[in-house]
Amino acid sequence: MASMIIVRKAAISFGKEKVLKNIDLDVNEGEIFGLLGPSGSGKTTLVKMITGILEGDQGEIFIKDQKVPSLELMKSIGYMAQSDALYQELTAKENLEFIAAIYGLKRQERKKAIQEVLEIVDLTDHMDKVVKDFSGGMKRRLSLAASLMHKPDLLILDEPTVGIDPVLRQSIWSELRKLKNNGMTILVTTHVMDEAEKCDRLAMLRNGYIIACDTPEKLKENQKVDSLEEAFLAYGRNEK
Amino acid sequence: MRVGAVVIRIIRQLLRDKRSIALLIFAPLLVITLVWLVLDGDPYEPKIAAENIPAPLEQVLQNELEKDVVQMSESEAKEAFQKEDLDAFITIKNHVPYVLLEGSDPTANSAVMKVIQTAFSSLSDQKNIQPDVEYYYGSDKINLFDQTGSVLIGFFVFFFVFVLGGISFLRERTQGTLEKLLSTPIKRWEIVTGYLLGFGLFTIIQSFVIVTYCVYVLDIWMAGDFWQLLVVTFLLAITALALATLLSAFANNELQIMQFIPIVIIPQAFFSGIFNLETLAEWLQVLSKFMPLTYGADAIQEIMIKGKDLVDLWQDLLILFGFVLLFYVLNIFALKKHRRL
Secondary structure (H helix, E strand, O other): OOEEEEEEEEEEEEOOEEEEEEEEEEEEOOOEEEEEOOOOOOHHHHHHHHHOOOOOOEEEEEEOOEEOOOHHHHOOEEEEOOOOOOOOOOEHHHHHHHHHHHOOOOHHHHHHHHHHHHHHOOOHHHOOOEHHHOOHHHHHHHHHHHHHOOOOOEEEEEOOOOOOOHHHHHHHHHHHHHHHHOOOEEEEEEOOHHHHOOOOEEEEEEOOEEEEEEOHHHHHHHHOOOOHHHHHHHHHHHHO | OHHHHHHHHHHHHHHHOHHHHHHHHHHHHHHHHHHHHHOOOOOOOOOEEEEOOOHHHHHHHHHHHOOOOEEOOHHHHHHHHHOOOOOEEEEEEOOEEEEEEOOOOHHHHHHHHHHHHHHHHHOHHHOOOOOEEEEOOOOOOOOHHHHHHHHHHHHHHHHHHHHHHHHHHHHHHHOOHHHHHHOOOOOHHHHHHHHHHHHHHHHHHHHHHHHHHHHHHOOOOOOOOHHHHHHHHHHHHHHHHHHHHHHHOOOOOHHHHHHHHHHHHHHHHHHOOOOOOOOOOHHHHHHHHHOHHHHHHHHHHHHHHHOOOHHHHHHHHHHHHHHHHHHHHHHHHHHHHOOOO
C-alpha cells in the first residue's frame, strides 16, 4: 500500500524542552491512523509539523512524496485544530464561504461544497445562525465541516471529539469511516482509548517518542492484554 | 482571490460587532467634543518683529516682552511666518500702527495682542490710537480649539484605529483562526493585505464622519479643502492600522494591547503638536521625528488652518506612506513566527 505520510527522524524542541525526539512514522493511503498519547506527549506538535505550520529542528516529512512544508501540499490537506477556529460573529455559512474562498473554490463550487459538508455534519438547518449562538458540539462539527470544504486527500484532526457527547461522537466516527471509504486518508489524535480502538492503525506517543505502532488488535496481542489502556502502560514500562 | 476573501470576512465580522464600530466612529467624536468644551489657554511668550516704529513704542514693547524686538522688513517677516519663527510684525503704515499676526496659533495671537495693547496704553500720547490688525493665516475668529482640535482629529483617529485594529488581529491568533488560516495555502502577505484593506474601508467611513463632524458641527476653523483633509486623515488611520497589526504580534491578550497605549500612543500625543515643543530639549524634539502622528497631525493642521494643498504637504504624506510600507513589510515578517512559508 502506498504511503500518504512519511516522517523520518523528526525532532523539535521549544526552548530547552525537547517535545519530539526522533519520530519515525508511516501512514498509508486510505487508512484511519490514530495518534494516541496523554496530553503533553507532543501529539499536537507532531500534527502541526505534518501540516507544515511548524517545522522541526531535524528530520524530514513527506506527504505524497513531496517535502513538507509546501503551500501546494496545503491545498490537499484538511486540518482541524484542537480549538474551534471559527469566526464567532459570522454565520456557519459565512465561515464556510470564507474558508472555501481561501482554498480558491469557484462561486458555484462553493455553494455545492457548503451544502455537502453541512449535510455531512448535520448542520444544514443552522447554516444561517451566528456561530456565537452555537453549542460546543455544533462548533466542533462546523470546524470539521470547514476542514472538509476542499475535499482534501489527507484529513488531519486534532482531538476532534473532545467535549462532544457520545451520540454525536458515534455519528462523527461513522462519517469519518464514510470519508475513508471514499478514499480519504485520516490522521486523528486522541487520548481516549475507546476512540483509538476505532482506528485502523495506531501509534502510541509518550514523552516525545513513538513507543509502539500497529493495529489496535496487534498492540493488545503483543502485550497479552485485553485493553489498549493496559497495552499503553505495558509499552510505557518497556520503554523505561 | 484570497485577499478578497479576507476583506469580505472582516467587513461581515465588523458589521455584526456594532459596539466596535461605535468605538471607532463615535468615541472620537465624544472625546473631541469634550476637549472642545473644556479647552483652556496657557501663558505664552510671543516673538515680535518690527520695522520703522518710533523709539518710545519700541521701548515699551521691549519692556513688555522682556527682550529685544527683532528688526526686519515686512517681506522678511512673512517668510518667518512660513517657517513658524515669528508670531507678529509691527510697523507704521499711513501714520497708523499696523500689526500683522501669524495667526495660526490662538495662544500666540492673544499673547501678542495683550503685549501690544499694554504697550499702547502705557504711551500717554497714543492712548486713542488703535492699531490696524491683520492676520497672515486664519483670522481673529480662530480660537484655541481650532488649533488643537485639528491635531486632536489626527490623534483620536490614530488612537481608536490602533486599539480596534490591534485587538482584532490579536483575536485571530487567540481564537485559533490564524492557525487554521496558516494550514491553508494562503500566503502571509495575503493575510496582512486583507486586513489592511478590510479595516481600511471602515477607517474611510470613520475619517469621513469625524472630519464632517468637526468641520460642520463643531465648526472648527477650516481653510483648506475637505477632501484633501479626508485623504490625510485616512492615510494616518492606515498607518495606525498597520502599526497595530504589527504590534499585536507581540501581545498575548487584549490587556497587553492596552499596555501599548502608554508606550506607543501617549508619547505621540505629547510630541505631535498638541503642546508647544519649542521649549523642549532638542533630543526630545528628535524623538518626535520617529512618530507617525507628528507628520499626520502636521499635515492636518496645515490644511485646516493654513489652507495648504496636498502638493505642499508631499513630504508629510511621503513619510506617512513610508511608515505604512515599513509596518506592512515588518508584519509579513512577524507572521513568520507562526509559519515560515
